[in-house]
Amino acid sequence: MSKHILVIEDTEDLGEMIYDILSMSGYKVTWAKDGNSGIDLFFKVDPDLVLTDLIMPQVSGLDITKAIRSSAKSTVPVVILTARVSPEDQALGLATGANSYLKKPCSSTLLIKTIKSLIDQS
């Protein structure tokens, strides 16, 4: 059975591209278009991995990471994919509980490799 990835990305075109890439790589993908529905869907679809944007209105990627880490499913890997590239932001993301911090733009190869390594681990 293919692994299930929850993608949380508020930029329409980018979200769509990520959806296509992951689907073509054999993953089952659920796409949430904002932070709020991201958290809802996390509990609803029970994904194997969460790939989230950082800066989104109302509920940010950090909020989502925190929510997951303090939930019953706290061990689900979280990958942050963001345009915030400063070392401070990266450190904060990892400190909050993300397993990996990817900077936009990144290659689809790196994205898949990162996801694979985390899902195989778990």
Added chain:
Amino acid sequence: MILTSLRRSKTLKRELQTLQTKYDLLSRATNDAIWDWDIVNDQITFSDGFRTIFGFEHQSDCSYNWWHEHIHPDDRELLTTELKNTFDNCETSLKSLLRFRCINGSYKHIFSRVHISYHDSKPVRLIGAMQDINEHIIALQEVEKLSLVASKTDNLVIITDPNESIEWVNEGFEKRTGYSFSEVVGKTPRILQGPETDRKTLDRIRTAINTGQSVTEEVLNYTKDGRKFWLKLNINPVFDDTHRLIRLLAVETDITELTEYRNQLARMVKERTEKLELALEKERHLVESRNQFVAIASHEFRTPLATISFATNFLNDHLEKLEPAVIRGKLEKIEKQVLHMTSLLDDVIMAGRSDPHKIPVSKTKINLPATLQKIVEDVMQSTKNSHRINFKFTSTIVEFDTDEKLIRNILINLLTNAIKFSPGKDVVDFSVCDLDNSIQFKISDKGIGIPPEDQEKLFTAFYRASNSKSISGTGLGLTIVKKAVEVLNGEFSLESKIDEGTCACVVLPVKE
């Protein structure tokens, strides 16, 4: 006969001896210089007092000329006249003030009393006493000088009794305060104080007076007609020999001008400091904005770049398997991102222009209601219809001569902001109406509002309000709006309250 004559002669001799003894005793008893002038023989006899007062050894053979020469030249004529008048009138006494030369050449002030004896209406003998009043005169002159200083100085001088009741004030006091001497005598100097006189200073003065110490303070006083003036006052207690307080002496200098100058200087320093701080703050702000821009620009460009990167990877990886329609779809996405980045670059360039009038303007006649309707639709579409735009057009203007690109830029930015910054709400208001020779565009939302401290700064490129961090944006929108409105000779204003919403107002002139 001879016997009688001898007896008389003996008696006279005795009387003379008695008189001489009395004279000698008297001469020794007094400090005055006693002289006896026998006019007939022109011989003057002096007492020991001459040595004490003038330093001359006892001389018994002095003539009138010697005596006359020792009178101060300025006093000689007067004395001669006085003597003449006295002799003419056969008066027996003469009192005069004169200066007499000492052996060392200096002159001493002398009070002279003379008794004159006459024979056949002619003066035959003068007996005089010269009293040394030099110290007295000098002290008197000193007092005269001092009182001249006290009464004529520009400073204010007040003398009070121990109970602070005014005994004397000088002309300087009358001139500066407007009170005459008769108005203040018997009153307290506190009549000069007023509502703005510093109570703490007065307390310090009071403590000093009560403990018998002198005190110097600066005090705000009031003239009789209520004008304020500053005095630097110096109060000194005056004690008698038994250390009893007998007077208070206050000498006060008018420092109103000095105080004003000092205050002016302080104000200037404060102003300069503020200006400098403002400049520094501006500089800090600019640096901060630039730093913020680097982060924001990075963020804004990285997202479309990520989309392009993923799209090209995707095409590369799966080209053979993909339907031509899917390929075309991805290529269109790439093109869209390129357009998005280009427009972002335009914004950056426009916001970065220091002089808005260098922005090129190309005016054409547009159909205003139709153009605005199109803008409303475009914004609703680009914001995924998250909000309804309540568009009310009550203007009478249909054809409007303006730069369409700038108008679009202004309104798209403001409408998008209204929607972006009112998450959770579903409507924003957009009204257009006529004003005198102008047209007003009003866009209001019920969103998160702008913190008051951020409102002015929002017109600085790349600055974003402190409560906007979770909402994406470049910090360029309002900067661009403001510049575009300026280019069109319009006016732009913002009203905003935290958690109540923001109302943006653009007024553009209409040429008749």
